[in-house]
Amino acid sequence: MKHMRTHLILMTTFIVLTASLISIPISILITKTFFNTGTQDMIVRGLTVREIITPILIIILYTFMFIIASRRAVSPFVELSNATKQIAAGNFDISIGWAHKKGGPARLARNFNLMAQELKANEFLRKDFISNVSHEFKTPLSIISGYAGLLDSEEISDKDRHEYSLTIQKESKRLIKLTSDLLSISRLDHQKIQEKAEAFRLDEQIRQAVLLLSAEWSAKNIAMEIDIPKIVYIGNEALLAQVWSNLIDNAIKFTSNDGLICIWAHAQNGVVTVKISDNGEGMSEETQSRIFEQFYQGDTSHAVEGHGLGLALVKRILDVSGGSISVTSKIGSGSNFVITLPVKESAD
Ligand SMILES: Nc1ncnc2c1ncn2[C@@H]1O[C@H](COP(=O)(O)OP(=O)(O)OP(=O)(O)O)[C@@H](O)[C@H]1O
Ligand SMILES: [Mg+2]
Incomplete structure (x- = not known):
């Protein structure tokens, strides 16, 4: 200066x-x-x-x-x-008044105002992120601390003790999931291309994800329809597994008892397309436009478990894999997610 x-x-x-x-x-x-x-x-x-x-x-x-x-x-x-x-x-609330005039300095001023606006928006997002993270941590931590205090009392029955201990375990798991999701998102934010690529069976990976969640969908008596041919894919296996588990977990979570989830995939012209649809509660247009934002949860989602991080993570994984995700949904009728992934080695 x-x-x-x-x-x-x-x-x-x-x-x-x-x-x-x-x-x-x-x-x-x-x-x-x-x-x-x-x-x-x-x-x-x-x-x-x-x-x-x-x-x-x-x-x-x-x-x-x-x-x-x-x-x-x-x-x-x-x-x-x-x-x-x-x-x-x-x-960042500053702006140059003569930016609307003509000439070189005015263009400089316009760019300056733009920079100030961007910085302000970033600062807002950063503050918003910190307040969201703090909020998401606070709830399970206060539950854990409350129940740990109750466990200390000698007057409680064995049944209650068992129940409190289960609650502490459940909330601890939520915290572990929250921290690992945040870590993955932050790691992917700094990663432009996928680092580890190996050949694996994508069809088997999706079936495995369905199997791992069988306790959840069986408990709600949800029918699973799977139509996937053999697909060999080259990519980061561990990262991609999180895409299916998050999408299927959502489909189960937002579908009521006796519902139906269909998973369909095929590889054609160097692109793998996977469709995951459910006949669950569906989403409004507003919700659909915001589901890939961190910590965003639709109106009805606060009643069910989650932090609003699953789809933000899915989106980032697909970005670094060169893929895409889109959604169509209607309230009361269900949701349909379409994922595309470029293949280096397709079905054989
Ligand atoms: N299959 C679906 N049907 C209806 N709504 C959905 C579906 N999938 C996602 N959503 C909406 O998108 C929101 C964001 O989904 P996301 O997976 O990011 O968060 P979450 O499932 O609420 O929490 P988390 O994934 O962190 O456990 C959900 O809260 C819900 O409102
Ligand atoms: Mg989710």
Whole structure:
């Protein structure tokens, strides 16, 4: 910032000096014209008071005009420099007023305003993220601390003791899932391409995910329809497994008893397409547009378990795998997720 100020002072001095130099021949010219005296004449007979004062006045007038003009020219930069100082101090509410004008400096100002807005939005997201994380941690931690306190009492029955211990275990598992989801998302945020790629059977991986959740869907008497041919895929096996487990877990969670979940996949033209659909509660348009945001949960989801991180994680995994995910859904009719993945080695 100091550098900029010195630069501006130097610029102003340079302009003033140039103005003075330009004004000397002009004032001589004016003096000659107005007083009708030749230069030779002036040198021979010496200068009259008028002939001395007039050029001095013209020089002062010129210098004054140039100071005003140069101040006007550098003032946008001074304003920008002060605004930059504000940004550095963490005040992102700043914007340059003359950004709508035409010309180079105005374009600079527009870009500056854009930068300030972006920084403000990022700061908001960061604060929002911290408050979400704190909130999600607070609930299980206070439950664990409450039940641990109850366990300490000697008057409780064995049945209650067992129940409290189960609750503590359940909440601890929730915390473990929350931290591992957050870690995975943060790791994937800094990863542009998938690091580990190996060939594996994608069809078997999806079936395995269904099997691992069998206790959940059997308990709700949900029917599973699976139609997947043999698909060999090259990619990060552990990462991709999380895609299926999260999507199937959601389908089970948001489908009521005796519902139906269909999983269909095929590989064609170098692309694997997987469809996971359910006839559960479905989602509104508003919910559909926000489900891939971290910590976002639809209106009815707060009643069921979760932190709103599963689909954010799924989206990031598909991004680093070069894939995509889309959803169509209707409240009361169910949801349909379509996942595409580019294949390096398709079904054989
Ligand atoms: N199959 C589905 N049917 C209806 N709503 C769904 C379905 N899948 C996702 N949603 C909606 O999208 C929201 C975000 O899903 P996401 O998987 O990210 O979070 P979650 O399941 O609530 O929690 P977590 O995955 O962290 O356990 C859900 O809360 C729900 O509102
Ligand atoms: Mg989920």
